Amino acid sequence: EPEVTQTPSHQVTQMGQEVILRCVPISNHLYFYWYRQILGQKVEFLVSFYNNEISEKSEIFDDQFSVERPDGSNFTLKIRSTKLEDSAMYFCASRGLVGTGELFFGEGSRLTVL
């Protein structure tokens, strides 16, 4: 069964460092997302991406965040200068054409900022 894959599964970084989280969405999907979940809190929307551009972003997704799909398969989330409060599980998701509304999620990348 096709799945969304994410790397790395866990990254530890120092505050102020740049981090890139990578995702390979399901191959025929057209919509791509990043969500995050801070420990003990709800799953929060960060950004959606369609047709090679951001279609929507939340207030969390400030200038420190960026996304790109450089090669038609990988979908990356970059945090330019990490802060302690960026520590969370980051989930990538993808979705096919309009239908049931189902998003398929990856296993997540745990980011720990020290």
Added chain:
Amino acid sequence: DQQVKQNSPSLSVQEGRISILNCDYTNSMFDYFLWYKKYPAEGPTFLISISSIKDKNEDGRFTVFLNKSAKHLSLHIVPSQPGDSAVYFCAALLETSGSRLTFGEGTQLTVNP
């Protein structure tokens, strides 16, 4: 911005009985409602969805009911099994907003043998 709300942080039921998880929403324009199941350190896994034009959708042991006038939906699991123990998230999708999925806070379901 609490557009999707799950008021019960936890629910405990006996194996074989019915589990009922509830969710309320405020935006009447949502197009789909979905339930996801999540284990610790894993991504959310899709369970079942319902279109806003329907009031019930059933898939095996899982049934979702939608009451649009009350802006309320519920997930029924019957019979409940110990393997159902997980956090259940209600989510709602608005097609016109970049297909953004908005999650509730989650309900921890524990099914006791």
